């Protein structure tokens with residue numbers, strides 16, 4: 001690897017790693033403000049809560065792929081040059097895959113891990129999959145768990161009345177008008 005390659009990799013890590021992790025934390029706080037019972041439980045168990053936040057509000061909502069050579073996918077022939085969009089957010093909200101309560105915040109569905117929650121299907125892909133799966137996923141989860149644990153140990157929180165729920169995809173899935181919280185010292 002040349003010095004230029006190292007610099008380019010570093011730039012990619014900054015782009016891929018900073019915004020994604022920060023919006024995961026924001027969406028989790030929005031959900032825990034709306035569901036204070038889970039805010040109390042989060043002080044004990046955060047993994048299933050983050051998985052459910054990643055399912056409902058995947059920081060990367062859409063993956064794009066360009067087909068380089070004619071490819072057979074199931075019973076479709078996809079010509080070279082076609083761009084394919086994989087809407088992670090629609091897969092994560094699909095009633096057939098997640099059941100009637102697909103749109104509801106229910107971290108319990110991850111209580112026995114991801115493969116039980118997905119029944120072995122590829123229906124939970126917040127970090128992508130295959131050869132280009134996110135290299136930072138473990139780091140991102142450790143980082144957000146540390147941040148949320150520190151916040152939960154010191155504060156309870158609720159969204160302020162100025163918060164308007166408007167998820168909006170600008171590279172990452174962001175709260176369009178920001179997320180304003182009221183923190184109470186505990």
Ligand code: HEM
Pocket residue numbers: 012013016017018020021024058059060063064125126127128129131132133134135136137139140
């Ligand atoms: C909640 C946080 C994160 C989410 C949801 C996330 C999501 C993703 C997704 C969906 C991809 C696949 C992109 C594709 O297939 O086109 C990806 C790739 C990548 N992510 Fe993350 N990411 C997160 C955090 C991080 C962090 C913290 C880092 C680095 C410190 C990072 C570094 C990367 C890199 C370098 C790639 C490209 C891997 C490759 O193409 O070989 N990500 N991420």
